[in-house]
Amino acid sequence: MLDSFRAARLALPNAVVVVDRFHLVALANRAVTEYRRELAWARRGRRGRRIDPEWAQRNRLLRAGESLTEIAQLRRLAWTVYAWQPSIIEGLLTGISNGRTEGYNRIVKHVGRIAFGFRNQENQKRRIRFPCTRKSRRAPTRPLNPC
Secondary structure (H helix, E strand, C coil), X not given: CHHHHHHHHHHCCCCCCCCCHHHHHHHHHHHHHHHHHHHHHHHHCCCCCCCCHHHHCHXXXXXXXXXXXXXXXXXXXXXXXXXCHHHHHHHHHHCCCCHHHHHHHHHHHHHHHHCCCCCCHHHHHHHXXXXXXXXXXXXXXXXXXXX
16 A cells, blocks of 8 residues: 555655545454454464354454454554544545445456456457446336337
């Protein structure tokens, strides 16, 4: 993420960098998940299972921040949030998100997986371009006539 930030700064020096809500929450959830995984490995020497208490209580870890002890993952999360604070505030104030771009990226990867093995690159590009156009995703504007 830092390399793309530097590239954006060099290419667009006057641009405002924004961190959207989705990625902020994903960052926090990743920190809690890493803690839960490390706890399972430390206690049991294996991955967590559904029967383990820390697995069953994973949602409590996401909700009860005041009950958590000082944890390395949370310190790292706090440092990251502190370092990106101006971008996070801009994202909250403007409501700008890269959700549409992420959606297109998901579509391209999905179609690429389906088209795996096709040798004609132009056909593959066409297959990717079609679901990414507005007409293919938009619902009909006028009702269809019954037969």
